[in-house]
Amino acid sequence: MGRHSCCYKQRLRKGLWSPEEDAKLLSYITKYGHGCWSSVAKLAGLQRCGKSCRLRWINYLRPDLKRGPFCQQEEDLIVELHSGLGNRWSQIAARLPGRTDNEIKNFWNSCIKKKLRQRGIDPTTHKPLAKTLTENDNEAAKNLQFAPVKSNEDKLLVQSHEVSSKPSDFAGYLSFQQPSLSASHDSCTGSPLGFNFSAIAPSSCSLETLTSSISTLTTFPSTIPAFPTPPAQVKSSISLPSESSCLTSTSNGAFSYGDSSAPFSWDCGNFDRQRQGQVHPVVEDSKWSEYPQLPCLTGSPFQAFNDIKHEPVNFQTFGFPQPCFQHMQ
DNA sequence: AATTTGCGCAACCGCGCTCGG
DNA sequence: TCCGAGCGCGGTTGCGCAAAT
Structure with a gap:
């Protein structure tokens, strides 16, 4: 001091x-x-x-301070808010009555960070730790990530990562685990944008198994906030992460509203801390050719991975509510 | 029992912003 | 427009205690 x-x-x-x-x-x-x-x-x-x-x-x-240890509800809220706001402790504290920014900051640095890392989540990005990003293609294949996320029927969840285990574990994991989802929010409007969910896939799991396992996961927990009603007309959009960030980013399948000229847009998530929570610009149709495009990834995740694994490209977008797949390396 | 290590937390640092003169 | 004081915020430091050695 x-x-x-x-x-x-x-x-x-x-x-x-x-x-x-x-x-x-x-x-x-x-x-x-x-x-x-x-x-x-x-x-x-x-x-x-x-x-x-x-x-x-x-x-x-201050007489209105709460004191005492944080309850689980507060902890969950801090994690959720941090995923959208980053280290803006005062803004986070504003959402937790009786708690100070300093208290939350200390709690984050001493406890939550550690817990997230133990769960294989990067406390800065709130995404699976990208320990294999620099490894070879075989290893990268085990870490194939599935981005989106939500079908018309309020179904479907997201995404995989890796862990060493038996192939059979993966199906069981996805089938039986009630995933801890976190909602992402638009930092401007506070409206929910999407959800993050990571499941652990064993490294030896085949992609076919992985795909079928994901399809068994079809129900959102009831505690997830209501999803914004999509407008009648949907416009695809693209946002551009920086060249460096695209190599290390992960996807969370966030939805975002565009500007006034674009009623609705959707992209594959947040690409770096600076852009987290921001409303991405909607690209005019005529400008699309200026951006690197991936093959249309409507096939299996395996096929999608094969198609794009050598491309140092940012991401692929689709019109709501089509799912898409993303891979980073 | 003495010493070292690790951790939580209170408090300070330093930068940037606002506002008034 | 400039300048300085005050304030707010995120980052950092280091005290004090408990656990480990």
Whole structure:
């Protein structure tokens, strides 16, 4: 813990607050409110800088603080919000009454990060850890990713990753596991955009098995928020990740509304942290030829993978509600 | 029993923004 | 328009305690 330069100049106290200091600050703010923090310090008779007083009040003395350990519901909400907002702790805290940004940040860094990693999820991207992205094609094939996601009948889930296990495990895993889905939201409107789900596929599992296993997973849990009603007319869209990010990104099958000229668009997900939660621009029909196109991936995932595995291309889009497949390497 | 290591959390740092003079 | 003070936020530090050695 360092000390503010103003504290040096004015020989102000640093470090932990004593109960007496807390009492002074609490008593003063309860009576008069805080107003200008630099004057609070003086008027309350504290040898502290205003900044320190503000922090102490916000993180500890405020009467509406909840305290105590985070419950599972709060933890889930933090993960969900973080997937859309990133490290914007103050915005996340605004959605958790009684919790401070500092508290949430500490909880994230000390607990949640670790838990996510244990589950094979990258805490930064909220996507499966991409440990095999640089390995050879055979290895990449085991990590084939299935992007979308949702059919007209509110069915179908997403995607695979790898793990070493018996082929038979995979079918069982998908069939019996109630997946922990996380919803992604539009950061502007707050409306749900899509869902992330990762299932673990054994490395020895054939892609045919994998495909059939996915098809057995057909029901959304009832807790998933309502999906936005798609408009009558749907327009395909494409968004462009940066050249570097496209090599390491994963897909979550997010839906997004386009701008006013495009009633609805859908893409294969978020490509890097900067773009997460943003509404991607809709590409005009006439501009499509300017972008790298993949083969139409309406066949099996296996075929799709074979078609695109050597292409350093971003992704493929389809009109809602067609599923598509994506692969990164 | 003494020492080391790891972890959680409170508090500080430093940057960028806003606002008033 | 410029400048400085104040504020808010995300990142970082280091204290204190418990577990491990």
